[in-house]
Structure formats: structure tokens, C-alpha cells
Amino acid sequence: MSDAPLVDAAPRREAGSSRILAFTAMAFIWGAGWLPTKLAMEVLPPIFFACLRFSFAALGFLVMARLRGFTLRVERPGRVLAASMLITTACYALVFWGLAQAPSGLAAVVNLGLMPIFLIGIGAAYGQEPITPRRIAAIVLGLAGLALLFSGRLGGGGEGGQAALGLGAVALGTFAYAWGTVISRPLVRVTPPVVLAFWQSGLGTLGLIPICLAVEGWDPGHFAAIGDPRVLQGLAVMVGGGSLIAFPIFLMLLSDWGAFRAGLYAFVSPVIAVLVGYAFAGERIDAAEAVGMTVTLAATALALSRPRRTAT
Numbered sequence: 001m002s003d004a005p006l007v008d009a010a011p012r013r014e015a016g017s018s019r020i021l022a023f024t025a026m027a028f029i030w031g032a033g034w035l036p037t038k039l040a041m042e043v044l045p046p047i048f049f050a051c052l053r054f055s056f057a058a059l060g061f062l063v064m065a066r067l068r069g070f071t072l073r074v075e076r077p078g079r080v081l082a083a084s085m086l087i088t089t090a091c092y093a094l095v096f097w098g099l100a101q102a103p104s105g106l107a108a109v110v111n112l113g114l115m116p117i118f119l120i121g122i123g124a125a126y127g128q129e130p131i132t133p134r135r136i137a138a139i140v141l142g143l144a145g146l147a148l149l150f151s152g153r154l155g156g157g158g159e160g161g162q163a164a165l166g167l168g169a170v171a172l173g174t175f176a177y178a179w180g181t182v183i184s185r186p187l188v189r190v191t192p193p194v195v196l197a198f199w200q201s202g203l204g205t206l207g208l209i210p211i212c213l214a215v216e217g218w219d220p221g222h223f224a225a226i227g228d229p230r231v232l233q234g235l236a237v238m239v240g241g242g243s244l245i246a247f248p249i250f251l252m253l254l255s256d257w258g259a260f261r262a263g264l265y266a267f268v269s270p271v272i273a274v275l276v277g278y279a280f281a282g283e284r285i286d287a288a289e290a291v292g293m294t295v296t297l298a299a300t301a302l303a304l305s306r307p308r309r310t311a312t
Contacts, residue, residue: 019256020304022249027265029246031272033237035281040234043225045216046096047208052226052235054088054205057243061198064244072198075190079183080199086180088204093211094173101166108270109150110170113143115266116303118178119259126182129260135303142267142299148292149270182259184251193251201243264303267296 040049065072074080099107116139123129188196225231253262271293277283 019253023253023262023265023304024268026246026249026253027268028272029241030265031269032276033234033242034269034273035276036230036234036237039230043228043231044222045212046099047093047212047216048222049231049234050092050096051205051208051212053238053243054092054201054208056235056239057247058198058202058205060239060244061194061201064194065192065198068192068194070192070195072195074187074195074199076187079187080191080196081203083180083184083187084200084203085207086176087184087200089207089211090176091173091180092204093208093215094169094176097215098166098169098173102163102170106150106163107167107170109146110167111174112266112270113146114171114174115178115263116142116260118175119181119263122175122178122182123259128182128185129258135260138264138299138303141302142296145267145292145295145297145299146270148288149274149296151288151292152286178259178263181254181263185254185259188251188255193248193255196251197243197247201247261304264300267300271296 037049044052062072095107095111120129120131120135120139124131184196184200226235250262250265274283274285274289274293278285
């Protein structure tokens with residue numbers, strides 16, 4: 001038996017560990033951004049805030065790309081445009097509108113619970129993702145954990161029909177994000193993540209602006225409110241952390257891992273969000289939520305781990 005495979009084992013383990021650390025950082029950043037975003041949306045309408053976030057993010061990505069000497073030229077511009085409209089424009093317009101119509105906890109469960117299901121389903125349709133028993137078990141376990149995690153936040157607000165429309169919009173927005181993520185995987189293999197992120201943020205913002213005007217109207221007071229500390233803090237966290245740091249990590253993991261494993265942040269970020277709310281906003285964590293956090297993290301660990309191969 002040859003010893004050659006042992007030579008590459010350590011580098012592979014180190015690469016795997018670095019990817020896990022990057023995934024953890026990404027999930028932490030996106031989870032920690034929920035509270036600042038929520039506070040910012042007390043001052044500004046949600047789609048307007050999204051336009052601001054991705055406008056500043058596009059400028060940041062442009063600077064980063066230029067500093068690193070990257071050209072902004074991309075392969076398959078039609079697919080880049082489609083991914084931008086799906087990931088940024090359609091997702092944020094639909095999800096944010098839906099959040100305004102339905103109970104926030106239930107909307108969060110719909111969004112986060114459907115994300116891995118859509119990712120593996122669309123990924124399989126494109127020949128990118130195998131549907132394995134381990135992944136199905138992880139999804140079922142994760143859904144159970146999310147239900148427990150948001151068990152105390154599912155009610156309140158929204159008339160029946162309007163709430164149903166809102167949840168339908170959230171589901172469609174989640175599907176759009178998953179679809180855009182899957183079709184982005186071939187792009188990130190031939191385009192630096194920071195360049196692809198620039199186009200997806202910039203083009204996505206151009207798509208969001210007319211939707212913002214149609215849904216939320218024109219109000220000069222929105223621009224005056226940008227100086228509010230809650231807005232500035234939300235932009236700092238979501239542009240500096242959520243976009244400029246976490247999104248390139250997501251694109252890197254998308255290339256290396258595939259859409260399903262990279263999208264498992266949907267099981268981790270809610271845990272971070274609840275812990276941040278507990279630490280900084282005085283939110284309580286009950287027993288069901290504590291169990292839910294444990295279950296969702298277990299589901300993520302199950303999906304991220306590789307099945308052991310028996311020696312032959």
C-alpha cells in the first residue's frame with residue numbers, strides 16, 4: 001500500500017480548518033448584524049436601508065478591487081446580472097416587504113428554514129449538490145432547532161391574509177437568494193470574489209432603487225435620518241462586516257464547498273443573533289430557545305462533517 005496520501009493529509013486538514021474558521025466568522029458577523037439592522041429600521045424604511053447598505057458596499061468592493069489590482073471585467077455578464085437581481089434585488093425586496101406584513105419570528109423561521117432546502121434542491125437541479133441521507137437528516141434537525149429557537153417569537157401582528165402574503169413573499173425571496181447563490185458558483189471560480197461582490201452589490205442596488213420608490217415612496221427626510229446613530233451603526237456593521245468581510249467569505253466557501261454547505265450559516269447566525277440580543281438588548285433566552293440553539297448547531301456540525309471512509 002502506498003503512503004502517498006499521507007503526504008497531503010496535513011495540508012488538507014489545515015485547509016479544512018481554515019475554511020471552518022472562515023465559515024464561523026461569516027456566520028458570527030451575519031448573526032451579530034441582526035440587532036443593529038433592526039435598530040436602523042426603526043429610523044429608515046427597510047428597502048431604503050438596503051439600498052444604502054449595498055450602495056456603500058459596492059463602493060467598498062470597488063476600492064478593494066482596485067487596491068488589489070483586479071480588473072472589473074467578468075465572464076458571462078448575463079449570468080452575473082441574473083445572480084445580482086436574484087441575490088440582492090429580488091431577495092431583499094421580497095423578504096423585507098414580507099417582514100413588514102407577517103410576524104417577524106415566523107418570517108425568520110420561513111426564511112432560515114427554507115434556505116438549506118432550496119439550496120440543496122436547486123443545487124441538485126443544476127448538478128452541483130448531491131442529496132444524501134446525511135444532508136436530509138441535517139435539514140430535518142435544523143428545522144426542528146429553528147422551530148424551538150423561535151418558539152416564543154412566532155405570534156403577534158399581521159392579519160391572516162396579509163400575513164400569509166407576507167410569508168409567501170419571504171419564501172419567494174429566499175428562493176431567489178438560493179437560486180442566485182447556485183448560479184453564482186461557476187462565476188466565483190473564474191472571477192475574484194471581491195469583483196463579483198462589487199457587481200452583485202452595485203447591479204442589485206440599481207434594481208432595488210425603483211422598487212424602493214414604488215413601495216416606500218420618495219421622502220427627503222430619509223436622507224436626513226442617515227445621520228441618526230442607529231442608522232450609522234447599522235451601516236457600519238452591515239457594510240463593513242456583513243458585506244465587505246462576510247460576503248467575500250461566502251463566495252469563497254461557495255466555490256470550495258458548494259451552495260448547501262456554505263448556506264448552513266442559516267442554522268448558525270440565528271444562534272448568534274439570539275445571544276447578541278441577550279447580551280446587548282436585554283432579551284431573555286428560555287429553555288426551549290436554549291435547546292433550539294443546541295439542536296441547530298448540531299445540525300450544522302452534522303452537515304459540515306465528512307463521513308468517515310473505511311480503509312481498504
